[in-house]
Amino acid sequence: MSQALPTLDLKTLSPDLRAAVEAHVAAFAIQARELDAERVARAHLEAEMQELAAHNERLEHLVRELQRARFGRRSEKLNPDQLALTFEDLEIVIGEAQEAHDRASNAEPRAAKQKRSKAAGPRSLPKDLPRVETVIEPDSLACPCGCGDMVKIGEDVSERLDIVPAQLRVLVTVRPKYACPKGRAGVAQAKAKPRLIEGGLPTEALIAHIMVAKYSEHMPLYRQWQVFKRSGVILDRSILADWVGRASFHLAPIVERMAELIKQSGKLFMDETTAPVLDPGRGRTKTGYLWALARDDRPWGGADPPGVVFHYAPGRGGIHAERILDGFDGVLQVDGYSGYRRLAQAERCGGDPLVLAHCWSHARREIIKATPKKGSPIADEILKRIASLYAIEKDIRGQDPQHRHAVRQARSRPLVETLQAWIGAQRARLSRKSPMGTALAYMANHWAGLCVFLDDGRVEMDTNPVENLIRPLTLNRKNALFCGHDEGGVSWGRIASLIETCKLNNIDPYAYLRATLEALAAGHPQSRLDELLPWSFTPQA
Incomplete structure (x- = not known):
């Protein structure tokens, strides 16, 4: 049976000894508190290390996924479009993981840590973007010392990129009528401004927007119809198609002129891609082709601007390439497709035998x-x-x-x-x-x-330059599934020619199509058609 330890009565000790014991007790208490604090800090650090390890492990996994998608075996690789989607999704997850880590650790966000370059300005946003300025003043300008109001000595300016969703609006044109009060003369009234579609509902800007959305952003007309419907505007898909078709008719001479000028070059690229077309007689689709004829002399400093014209043909036979290239003589860069061989033969129709440069x-x-x-x-x-x-x-x-x-x-x-x-x-x-x-x-x-x-x-x-130009057609084909008719393939190629040529020349396709359709509506003369070519377009402020 254990015996209890005797209790020390400090009152029985001498003052000096009692003071020494109290000092030791206080020191032990301080040491105990420090040990407790150290245990808490150590536990916090261990938890933080575990969190960092889990965070790093997740990031390493995502990096491995990116590397596998980009550098993996051929059976694991994706085409460029799928690869872009893979990168987007994985990068979204990486951003989510980083934000979760920053929030959990109360760290300053990465964007706040990045120092802005004074020379480049605040994130180098374009100067021509409209700016809405908001001034935030202090609640009170009274100086705490009681001397009166404080004076302005400077300011901090920050910019954020905002967006206003596309908004439909109605342009109301009022043409007042004036007449002689005594009835001695006729009625005076200003003439209505010309329209591309006389008596039609859309402005040229709306038609340009629909065309760019369909052929550049790969949004079929039925999806655009759904967007209009959400805004309360009921426009049947057939109406949108009619507008695009009418605009395509007016743009045809421009594309024909582009093809004529491109074929005056001494070296061109050519390639073809499938364009499924609905075949109502058989209840399924047939395979048409969009042939791309491109000029890009930038690698050797050529003076001619880059451009591409897409020609629709119902087949892939070399006779279609021969017809498209009528009037062209020189070097043609192509892949190994055997249909191009007839272009290098002496009996070639439409010009001298071409020199075929293979890829x-x-x-x-x-x-x-x-x-x-x-x-x-x-x-x-x-x-x-x-x-x-x-x-x-x-x-x-x-x-x-x-x-x-x-x-x-x-x-x-x-x-x-x-x-x-x-x-x-x-x-x-x-x-x-x-x-x-x-x-x-x-x-x-x-x-x-x-x-x-x-x-x-x-x-x-x-032939990579022309293959890169065909890639947007592939995206459009995936979204639209097929053309409704052979003539639809012709319109597809015509509008895609203008849009992709704009991109080659760093021109906004919407701005170009809007200005061009407005010029055509105003009666632009055919003798000055070259002024409407994409590479001749000058954006207005």
């Missing part, structure tokens, strides 16, 4: 497609040599054709000749029916076209 990017894709999952030394070697050629192209981009030609003769031609001999040696070893043998045969069969860029400084190594 190294397509050849590279054939090699990648033939590469097995475990890899291939042949593929690795070819891709490395093609990368060396592209590195040279990067060094001479933007230079004049003479300089590009000289550099290619000195640096690129030896690499191409060595690659040709190496490919020949590999073809002798491989079966012609194997995937890699087929890919090498593709390169060998198109070798003359692949080498055109060596002898002409204007020619690019690939």
Whole structure:
């Protein structure tokens, strides 16, 4: 049985000893409080470390997902449109995770930490954007010292980007009538302003908005009809289609003039993409094609502005390309599609035989497609040599054709000749029916076209410029599913030609179409049609 410890009675101690004991007790109490505070701080730090570890683990997972989508195996890769959506969604999640971390840790938001550059101004917002200024004054300007009102010594100015949703409005035109009070003369009245659609409801600005929404933002007319309906305006989809069709009719001469001027160049790009068209007789869709004829001389400093014209055709046969290219002579950059071969033959209709420059990017894709999952030394070697050629192209981009030609003769031609001999040696070893043998045969069969860029400084190594122009058509096709008729494909190509040419020349498609439709409504003369071309457009303040 344990015995209780005796209790110390401080009153029995001498004053000095009692003071010493009280001091030790106080010190022990302080030490105990410090230990408790240390335990709380340590627990807080451990919790914060666990939170940071979880936060970092989530971010690392998202980064791995981004890397897999961008650099993963071919079977895991996405097309550029899907890849953009993947990046958007993952970046949204990353922003959400960062905001949650900032809020949980009471950290200053990242946006507040970023210092603004005085030279660039407040986030470098465009100066021509309308600004609504709000001045926030203190509740009282009376000086606390009692000397009167305080004086202004400066101000802090901050800017935030705001948006006002699209708003429909009605333009009411009033034309007063005047007459002689004594009835001795006729009636005086101002003439109505001209309209693109006489007696129609829409302004030219509204028609331009509908066209841009459909062919640039890829919003079909039935979705736009739903937007109008939410605003209380009931416009049948057929009415919207009628407006677009009428505008397309008036714009046709401009696109025809664009095609005429583009074909006066000495080097063009061409490519085609499918355009599903409804076939009412069979109750399903048939496959039409939009052929893109593009000019882009910027890589070699050409003076002609870039442009593209899309031609609709009911098929993919080379005869359609021959018809579109009637009157063009020079170099045509294309992929390996066999339908283009007739353009290089002596019996070509519409001009002299064309020089076909083939695409190294397509050849590279054939090699990648033939590469097995475990890899291939042949593929690795070819891709490395093609990368060396592209590195040279990067060094001479933007230079004049003479300089590009000289550099290619000195640096690129030896690499191409060595690659040709190496490919020949590999073809002798491989079966012609194997995937890699087929890919090498593709390169060998198109070798003359692949080498055109060596002898002409204007020619690019690939057709990527025109493929980039076709990509918006693909998005529009995915949203609209199909054209309602062959004529719908013609209108699609016509309006897309103007919109994509505007983008190539850094012009707002809406501003261009609005100004052009207004000019056409006002009776712009056909003799001055070149003034209405997209690359001739000058935005007004």
